[in-house]
C-alpha cells in the first residue's frame with residue numbers, strides 16, 4: 001500500500017521531507033541493522049544512503065521470500081528466442097543454486113569487495129552469478145556478451161576481476177557464436193590476469209576447458225551452500241560500464257541499500273506490481289534495465305521475472321505475456337517498432353493480465369506509442385532513464401490512485417520521487433536547454449564512478465557550480481512538472497542561430513504512415529551554419545514515401561526555416577550494441 005493517492009502529494013513529500021520519505025520507503029527492505037538516517041554527506045562531496053545500516057541484497061531478493069512462503073512461486077522464467085527453450089525456476093530452487101554457486105566462488109578465493117566479471121548473455125546462470133556475488137559481498141561487473149575482445153579487455157583492466165564467468169556460446173539470431181575466441185583474445189591483450197575463469201557449458205557449443213584456469217559453472221553450483229553476509233548499505237553491489245552513446249565507458253558504481261529501497265518503491269509506485277505479479281523485460285541483462293528490472297526489482301519485490309535471451313519477436317512476447325500472465329511489460333521503442341512491423345501479419349491481441357507497458361532508452365514517437373496502444377489495447381508509456389540513475393528519472397505512476405493526465409501519455413512523464421530536474425540554471429530565461437538534477441540524487445543512483453582502482457565521487461557529471469548533476473539531455477519542463485525530452489545535448493541543430501532538435505524533426509517524420517524509422521543529423525551549411533539531413537527507413541522498401549512528402553510535412557509542422565531539404569532512404573539505421581541509433585556516425589558520413 002502506498003501512503004499517497006496523488007502525484008503532487010507523493011512528489012512533495014519526497015522533496016519537502018526527504019529524510020522521512022526515504023526512511024519510510026526503507027521499510028520495504030529487510031535490514032539487519034535498520035537505518036536511522038537517510039542521506040549522509042560524504043567527505044568527498046558525494047552522498048551515501050542509509051549509512052550505518054546493514055543488509056544483504058541477495059537475502060532481500062531470495063531468502064526472505066522463501067521464509068515468507070513464496071518458495072514454490074516462480075522467481076525466474078527464461079525464454080530463449082534462439083532455441084525456443086523455456087525454464088521456470090522457483091524461489092526455493094534459485095536460492096539453492098545461488099547459495100551453492102556462492103560457495104563455489106568462495107572456494108576459488110572470491111571474498112567481500114572482490115570484483116567478478118560476468119560476460120554472458122541473458123541466461124538463468126547470469127542471474128545466479130549476479131546474486132551469488134551479492135550474497136558474499138563480491139562486486140559483479142556484467143559486460144554485454146556482444147562486445148568484441150578489445151572492449152572486454154578494456155573492462156577487464158579497468159576492474160581487475162578475481163574471476164571471470166562466461167558462457168561457452170551465445171546466439172546471434174539462431175546462429176551459434178562460440179565465446180572462447182572473444183574471451184581468449186581479450187585475455188591475450190589485457191594486462192590483468194584473473195585467478196580463474198568459470199564457464200557455463202551450453203549444449204549448442206561446449207567449450208574446451210583450459211586446465212588450471214577454467215572451472216565448470218554447474219560443478220561449482222554443487223559446492224557447500226553459504227549464507228548471505230552482512231554488508232553496509234553503502235558497500236558496492238555492482239559496477240556497470242555506461243554504453244557508447246554516453247561517451248567514454250565509465251564504471252558506474254551502485255550501492256546495496258539505496259538501490260534496494262529505490263527499486264522496491266519503484267515497483268509499487270511506477271509499475272504497480274505487487275508480490276506474486278509477473279514482470280517481463282526484454283532488456284539484455286548486460287544493460288542497466290536488465291540489472292534493475294530483469295533481476296533486482298522484481299525479485300526484491302517477490303514478483304516473477306520473465307527474462308528473454310535474444311531479440312524477441314512480437315509473437316514470442318505475446319505468448320510469454322499470455323502464458324505467464326505478465327502484468328507489466330518493459331521494452332524499448334526499437335523493439336516496439338519491430339513488433340509493429342511483424343504484427344502486420346498477426347491478428348489483434350487480448351492479454352487480460354497485462355496492465356501496462358513501459359518503454360525507455362530512446363525517443364518514442366507518439367505514432368509508435370499510439371500503434372502499441374491500439375495493438376495491445378493497454379496503456380503504453382515512455383519514461384526517461386540513464387545507466388547512472390539506475391531507475392527512471394521521470395515516469396508515469398500507475399501505483400497511485402489518481403489517474404495520469406491524458407496530456408502526459410506521449411511524453412516521458414513527471415519526475416520520480418527525489419529527482420528535481422531544472423533547466424540549465426545558468427540560462428534562467430531559456431525555455432529549453434540541458435536538464436540538470438539538483439543534488440543529492442535520490443537513492444538508487446550512482447554511488448560513485450570506478451576510476452583508477454577506487455570508487456570516486458562522480459565529479460565528471462557535476463556542473464560548474466557543483467550543485468547539479470548534468471544529464472547531458474536537453475528538454476523542457478512545463479508548469480505541470482512534466483518533462484519533455486528533446487534528445488542529447490549533442491543532438492541539437494542550430495539553423496541560422498535558432499535551436500531545433502533532430503528529435504523534434506524525427507517526431508514529425510515518424511508520423512508519416514510509410515516511415516518505419518528515421519534519424520535526423522546536422523550537416524554544415526555555408527549560409528546558415530547547420531542544416532538537417534534525414535535518414536529514413538521506409539516501411540516498405542518497394543514503395544517509399546517521396547522526399548517532397550517528408551520535407552513538406554516537416555516544413556508544414558515546424559516552419560520552412562528548419563530547412564530540411566535532403567532525405568536519404570536507407571535499409572537500416574546504424575545502432576549501438578544496445579540498440580540506440582548511432583546519430584554521430586550518420587553525422588560523420590553526411
Ligand code: AMP
Pocket residue numbers: 242243244245246288359360361362363364382383384385386387388412471472473485487488
Ligand atoms: P544509457 O545510459 O546508455 O542507457 O543512455 C541514457 C540516455 O538514453 C539518456 O541520457 C537519454 O539520452 C536516452 N534516453 C533514455 N530514456 C529515454 C527516453 N525515454 N526518451 C528519450 N531518450 C531517452
